[in-house]
Amino acid sequence: MKKPANTILMLPAITILGAFFVVPLIWVVILSFLTSGPTGEVQNQLTVSNYARFLTDSYYLQDLLLRTIRLAAIATVFSVAIGYLGAFVIARAEAAAQTWLVMLVMLPLWVNLVVRTLSLMVVLGRNGPVNQLLVGLGFADRPLQLLYNETAVIIGMVQVAVPFVVMSIFGVLQSIPRQLEHAAMTVGATPLSAFRRVTFPLSLPGVLAGSVLAFGINVESFVVPILLGGGRVRFMSVAAYETATISNNLPFAATIGVILLIVTMGMLGIYQWAVRSAGRSTAVLQAS
Template identity: 35%
Template sequence: MSGRRPSAFLLGGRRYSPASSLLLAAPFLILIAIVFILPLATLLHESLFVPGPTTAHYARAFEEPVYLRVMLRTLGIAVLVTALALLLAWPLAWVMSRSKGLGLALLAAAVLLPLWTSVLVRTYAWMVLLQRNGVVNQLLQQLGLVDAPIRLLYTQGAVVLAMAHVLLPFMVLPIYSALKGIPEDYTRAAQMLGASAWSTFREVIWPLALPGVTSGCLMVFLLALGFFVTPALIGGPQQMMIATLVSQQVREMLDWPFAGALVGILLVFVLAITIVFKRAVRLDRFVGSA
């Protein structure tokens, strides 16, 4: 039996050749090419070559104030959603990193269960809460804080709140992973050396948790830039974001070249943010050490 273990270990631990790895990944790559790359390439081609070689569609996006406002609004909402998600995720991730057993299981379920629920269902839940005769307005009136229902739905605040709730798990999980990897001996050592709670957080916990924070912020920010369902249902015309504008150009205006230009602008911006982030915080090092 002892002579068979090395061969079994070698069989289970051997490295696949690049050709074998590519063959195993082929079904996934083909699926991505068909459902993502091909439609995206078609839109970008139409934005540059319909009716002929032109950049007029891209110029139109920046020259007309209404489209420029939509792009700036999308950027602003993405920043607000990221900030709110970070504000909500840090305490939860901290408690999770210090919890064990049943408490950790319940907190993890609270974070993960929403991921198994449709975004559409969660968005409609917020509509029920925030509508004119919804739960929030009824509660405010019962507490005597307002005399009549106030407008909560179809506002930028409602869009930011609902999007932050939907994207919260993508912020919690990276921060929890980073906090969980910080040995408790570090904080005890800092306290023994006379560091205050704030100094311990600033000098020990925050720098070590920064990879998780930056990774979570990047994921939430990029997802918020292209979010469609929640802004389309909860936000009104004054809160239109770029994904809703693209849908409007395709479905209502039938202006596919201009929709492709909007997609191209968003794609370039996302790629630029990702490259800057990767160079600034050395994402490869964080992923490799995880």
């Protein structure tokens, strides 16, 4: 009797997911195999020319796809490193302080992404505080060009992803009993060794969840490349938008989106497998 009841309770969620995600996704896949007429109208003629155009053009493969993946991966590494440090500090803080620290981490998410990115443009600008500090300390003779390049885009993606990584790892770290570290240190392990052999392996599920979430956010970033890249740093999401709106070529824009989705899901699957394999290997070594 429980199964029919559970199915009925899941129907609203399944209906919404199907109507607003599955059906549009299927339509986008179908659209990617159609052609676009001279004036931009979609023609009901099946073809693989859109995929052939993307896969045979070095601009789309190198300047768009590979750059998007590369920058997203770099931003993910920095996001996980910073997020792990923040999550560790929060997990080791007193219970009263944890609430305020969590609120401080979540505070950026309460501000619109466009506003946050525009604020970052002010911070990284030629007359911004970062350049003023670098010039004032003598690290630079004149203001540096910190905007409209890959570095600015990476910084922007990191500030977007870090809160999600912190919360993913914090939940796992908080569930790890502190007694395990104390037990390791009582048998001669240093605090660093106890962290490396006990705490960090047990926190790998949080690291995996946070890194997958960060990569998914970064690889599909749209606002950050437009504002901080200034049109010079091309991203797949931006190219799909411009192809659909400026070039008025919906089938090829759908093709860009489908390829980005396939590559992203494939890389996330490989990454999950690699991290889980590393976690199992670590567990075996510790047991031995």
